[in-house]
Amino acid sequence: MNSFKIIQGGMGLGISDWRLARAVSLRKQLGVVSGTALDLIFVRRLQLGDPGGHMRRGLAAFPDADIAQRIVGRYYVPEGKAEGQPFAGKPLVGHEPSRMLQELLIVANFVEVFLAKEGHDGPVGINFLHKIQAPLLPSLYGAMLAGVDVVIVGAGIPLQVPTIIDSLARGEAAEFDLHVQNAESGQSHKLAFDPGDIFGNQCKVLPQPQFFPIVASATLATVMVKKCKGKVDGLIIEGPTAGGHNAPPRGKGGLSAEGEPVYGPRDEVNLEVIRALGLPFWLAGSYGSPEEVAKACASGAEGVQVGTIFAFCEESGLREDLKRDVIKSCQEGKTHIKTDPVASPTGFPFKVISIPDTLSEEAPYAERPRMCDLGYLREAYELPDGSVGWRCRAEDPEAYVKNGGKIEDSIGKKCLCNGLMANIGLGQVRKNAYEEPPLVTCGDDLSGIKRVSKPGELIYTSSDVIDFLLPGN
Numbered sequence: 001m002n003s004f005k006i007i008q009g010g011m012g013l014g015i016s017d018w019r020l021a022r023a024v025s026l027r028k029q030l031g032v033v034s035g036t037a038l039d040l041i042f043v044r045r046l047q048l049g050d051p052g053g054h055m056r057r058g059l060a061a062f063p064d065a066d067i068a069q070r071i072v073g074r075y076y077v078p079e080g081k082a083e084g085q086p087f088a089g090k091p092l093v094g095h096e097p098s099r100m101l102q103e104l105l106i107v108a109n110f111v112e113v114f115l116a117k118e119g120h121d122g123p124v125g126i127n128f129l130h131k132i133q134a135p136l137l138p139s140l141y142g143a144m145l146a147g148v149d150v151v152i153v154g155a156g157i158p159l160q161v162p163t164i165i166d167s168l169a170r171g172e173a174a175e176f177d178l179h180v181q182n183a184e185s186g187q188s189h190k191l192a193f194d195p196g197d198i199f200g201n202q203c204k205v206l207p208q209p210q211f212f213p214i215v216a217s218a219t220l221a222t223v224m225v226k227k228c229k230g231k232v233d234g235l236i237i238e239g240p241t242a243g244g245h246n247a248p249p250r251g252k253g254g255l256s257a258e259g260e261p262v263y264g265p266r267d268e269v270n271l272e273v274i275r276a277l278g279l280p281f282w283l284a285g286s287y288g289s290p291e292e293v294a295k296a297c298a299s300g301a302e303g304v305q306v307g308t309i310f311a312f313c314e315e316s317g318l319r320e321d322l323k324r325d326v327i328k329s330c331q332e333g334k335t336h337i338k339t340d341p342v343a344s345p346t347g348f349p350f351k352v353i354s355i356p357d358t359l360s361e362e363a364p365y366a367e368r369p370r371m372c373d374l375g376y377l378r379e380a381y382e383l384p385d386g387s388v389g390w391r392c393r394a395e396d397p398e399a400y401v402k403n404g405g406k407i408e409d410s411i412g413k414k415c416l417c418n419g420l421m422a423n424i425g426l427g428q429v430r431k432n433a434y435e436e437p438p439l440v441t442c443g444d445d446l447s448g449i450k451r452v453s454k455p456g457e458l459i460y461t462s463s464d465v466i467d468f469l470l471p472g473n
Contacts, residue, residue: 002280012129013423014041017034017317024310027463027473037417038105039090043104044087049080055111067106086429093135095380113143125209131155150212153213162211168195171203189380211231216246221269234282236283237282239285243351246349281301281302286445289468312327314461327458330446339351350441351443353442360439381405422436
C-alpha cells in the first residue's frame, strides 16, 4: 500500500529536480523528478563546472565507469564555461539515437533519480511526457537502474508503458510505437531499445517500479485499466486547471473572450467511475490547499498531486528571481495566468503566467528568432520514401512548411524547450549576447502561495508546503 497523500508534481524542465524530489521524499511523501530533457540539463550542468559536484557524485555511482568517464570527458568543464559563451550542443533525440546519445539518456536519468534517492528510504518517482516519445526507452531504463519507485506518464495515452517496464526490468529489449504524421495506412514505425546493446551480458534484473498514468477523463482511466497488457498501479486524475499542458476541452465551447479554451461539464471527471475501477487514485489541478486535500480524500482519493505551490519553493529548480517575482505578485494579488490554446508545439493548451521580459509578453516573443535547436517537441512525419523526418511547429515557419507542415499550425507557437531551460538558469546564449527569455507555467490556483508564504518574505520551503497541506502530519 502507498502511504503518501501528496504527490509532488513532476514539473519540467528541471523545476522538479532532484533537490525538490529528495526534500519531499524525506517527508515520506512522493517526491518526483521531471524526466523531460534530462540529458540536456545534465550536460549543461557539467558545462557550468558542476557546482557542488553533484553530477559527478551521481556519475561515480553509475554501474559502468567507462560510460561515465566518456561523458565527463566530453562535457565537463572544470572551471565552468566562460560567461557569455554558448553551451556546447548535444545530439538531437530522434527515432534512431546513436549509442552515445543512448548512454547519455541512461546516465542523465540515472543520476537525477540516484541523487533524489540518496541517503534515505522515502519514495521517489519520475514523470515523463508521452508526447515526447523518442527518448523514453533509454530514459526509463536509466531511472529504473537507479531504483525509481514510481513511473508517472501523462500527455497522451501510455498504454504500452507497463509492458515496456516489464521488459526493461528483465533486462530485455523493448519497443514503442512512434506516432508519425502522414503515415500510410498500415505503416508502422517503432522505437527500439535493448539494454544488452549498452551493457552486454552485464544486464541485471531491476526492481519494478509502480506505474501511474495521468488521465483527464473517466473514459481514459477505464481504457488504461482495462486495455493495458501490463499492470497499472494507480491513477492521477488531472483537471484543466493544472499547470503545464492541459487536455483539450471535450465540448465545443470554443474560446472565451480572452482567447482561452472553454471547459465545461464534459471535462468534469466522474469519480464514481474512477472509484469503481478499484485502484488508488490521486486528484490533481487546484488541490493546493488543506481544504482541497481533505475534500479529495473524502471523495475516495488517496490524496492529491500538487505542482504549482512546490514550483516556487526554495528547493525547486526555478530561477530565484522568477520565484520572487511570482511570490510577490501573489501576495499583492496581481498575477495573471492564461491557458494559451496555441503556444505549445504539441497542439495541447498550455498555461503561461504573465511576467515582464518573458515569452508570455508580446515584445520578447516578437524579438526572439524562430528556431528549433533542441527538438524535444518536434513531431515525426513520414517522407515520400516511407522514412521518418522531424519538424517543429515553433521552428522557422518557412522551414516548417518546407518540411510538409501547414503554415496555420505554426502561428503563435512558442519554443517551450528553450524557454523552459531559461527558467532554470540554463538558457542558451546566442549571437550578440542575446539570451533566451524564460516562459513560466503554473496552475490556475495560486492562493496557496499567498497562504504558505509569510508576509514580507519571498521564500518558503517544501516542508512549509507539506505542513500547510497536511497540518499535524
